[in-house]
Amino acid sequence: MQKMKTIIKGTILFQYVHHYIWCFKRYMRVQNREYGNWQFIFRYLRNAHIFMGKNKYRKLFSSVTLEELDSKKYKHFYYSIDPFKTIKKVNRMFGNLTIDYSFILNYSLNEMLSMDTECDRREVLQALVGYSKRISKKISDSQVLNKNIFQTYFEQICVEKAKGFAEALQRILFINQCIWQCGHRLIGLGRLDALLYPFYVKDKEEGKLDDATAEMLLKEFLALLHEYYWFKGDVLSGDTGQIIVLGGSDTKGNYLYNELTVLFIKIIGDLMLPDPKILLRVNKNIPKEIIELSLNTIEKGLGEPLFANDDVIVKKLINYGYSIDDALNYVTSACWEPFIEGKSSEQNNAGSINYLLPLQKLLIKENLTLINSADELEQKYLFYLEKYVLEVLNALEKCKYQKAPILSAFIRRKNQEDISNNGAIYSDYGLTTVGLSNVVNSILNINKIVFQEQKYTLQELEKYRRKNFINNERLCLMLKDMAKWWGHDDGAALKVANQIISKANEVILDYSKAIEKGIKIGLSSPDYITAGKRCDASYDGRKKKEPLGVHISASCSIAYTELINFAASLNTERVNINGNVVDMMINPLIIKNNREKFVDFIILAIQRGFYEMQMNVVASTTLIDAKNNPAKYPDLIVRVWGFSAYYNELPEEYKDVLIKRALQNEGVA
């Protein structure tokens, strides 16, 4: 069966049809479309090409259509992707990665070629040399302003390392566009404030750059990365993985930042574009001004920066097995999963664990009359959890990845192998998890009404659950009303949650030792809607197919301090490091009326020890009005699971989750 699938996937017809559907779907979901539907189809038919076989990279880069040089769009940089041309895909493609951009800043393409002996990587590097020459010629033939400067960048990239700030930015854009062009998705940008700083300082010292110019250049750089927004979106529009990581820590716990950190945060707030997005690494020594500045950006509704707490994360990464220097140099895969910049090929989104599934299996398979306490129920659940996690891990082992020479060329490797063959310094993988809050709330609800208050027997309840609480609305509402355990720091929910997390940790660690490959899990997941669709009703008053809980958030109005306490007390030791985001809905008035206190809150929350935290600052009334009158809100941006997106471009079910959560937060639902 598997073989058959692979054969079908490999056929030219499949490749083209799949690619067409893929492109069209993405194009149709954005609100600002450049072409009409027919025009788009026509463009696709005229330009589409899928390259395969020998020399595919050379052929790809010598035939991609280059954007016309428009002086309005390209004032200092050039950035061009041809969405219709790509490389044949049979197996999974590597993505969700951040390469080491310092390669292209510190070496020329020719130097990189001279250092690499592996043929596929050499083919790609040679293709890039040819491609940069094509672009250089295109510029030279054009009427674009400053064309000499542009042209030099693309000539120099082959022969010399980058010399200035602007040139460094252009090189990052160039390599970035090439990676997208090869069909890889969710391409991170790394610690750009740290990476670009030496170029910024040098240019300033030599009098070639002032602050205003630096700001202007960064603005154009970010605006160009926002181009091809429809093409870059993955599961949803806006889900591009273009993450810029700012700030950091040194070994002594000092906070590291520079002028560019500040500039990036400011510009992201000024541009008001959902993409690229920023993640700010923080620690307890972060200057208050940086938090104030970040809050300005967050408050605009952008939902970014997401805060990642070095005081917690770095320690845990070291504990997991990364070297100290590498742990200090962490970035994240597309959203929140930490890994090491330019050294990791880790696919941190390789699979998903749905904690609710083993509970459902237990309820169907077990003789419920024999379960006499919450403890017994929990023990049985842990047994089913173990079996389920092993099934997920076994299925993952069968996944095959396609060779990724372009990524391999820009990722630090331990040997000559491609990253698909474990060539990268770190090639573990990660899973996301979802549904833990639903399980914890369900178990505690059962404990209360079955074992403590004895209002129902478990069999009775199960009968109603299997019928999706039809004709038992009252019971369903009662369960929902009771299901407010998760998020409270009084101990009950934490005890159950930590037991479950520990069990998952234990199973994964054992498995990981057996296959000699690290595996991580985390408490955040993009799957709360999709995984919910595969679940029956649950004892937290959730009906069949309804969404599961979002990251670490409460399903009721809860003090933010309590939620942070709760999150900081969750067991994120050992392998549970693959992103643990506290996700908060915030009514804009709270920040408006209490700005200073809110800044204090963020700083104190860092000290309390959250792992990661993101905030959606938007009122339920705005979300409801925007759902009913999209035309009134073309620019409304919201935070979805780990990225920001135009609200109007989200599927209705995602809007509904946001509305429900905003109402819950405001204490209305």
Added chain:
Amino acid sequence: MKVLLSNIQRFSLQDGPGIRTTVFFKGCNLRCPWCSNPENILPYMEKYFDDVGEEKQFGFECSLGDLKEEILRDQVFYQGKGGVTYSGGEALLQVENFISLIKDLSQMKINQCVETSLMIPTKNLTMILPYVDEYIVDVKILNSDECKKIQGDLQIYLENLRILRAHKKEFTYRFPIVTGYTYTKQNIDALLELLKSYPPVKMEIFNIHNLAEKKYQMLGRRAFNNKELPDEILRNLQLKIENMGIEASIIKYA
């Protein structure tokens, strides 16, 4: 020892400096018709039915041990200026029951604040003076006869204010704008006089919204229908107070 509470609200940003935990005591000796916490007035537990028709109750007894534990959960967030605020209802009516906790927290250097109508026996106030750091004093009706209509006693109020001042305690005034009750020409004049004789460090004024309607319904009582005044009137009053050299702000509950 136990106290009767109606709610404990963490991450409270408007009841004193910093991030606070506000403890709402149940039971009040006044009867302000505009009261936005009607469930805090009667000094006993009250049953009601929620949306689903389930019987619930306003009010719960809380041991001092449990209360202390709850207050200390957010200790990290109090750093600097935050802490606990005792509010209500009228917290100081139950002060004998929780003075030991006040002393305890004072020793732990937790900032403590009380929000009070000050129309309470003076001994209840003097008891806490050495331990409580912040005072939020409600300003209501400043005419003896009118004040009686809400069952208040202006003489006690002024006496307690005098004591606060004699003990060099700084206080913030909180003034609800209620047409026909607190917002009358006579009362505003009296307010400006009060500000001269007992100047606060800060004055907070706020509109009364009809937010508590649902709670009144649940309790089977009739809700007060306040005619909300435009922001401009609040701003004018704010300006007048600021002109007297007193910091004034309009607070909006969010």
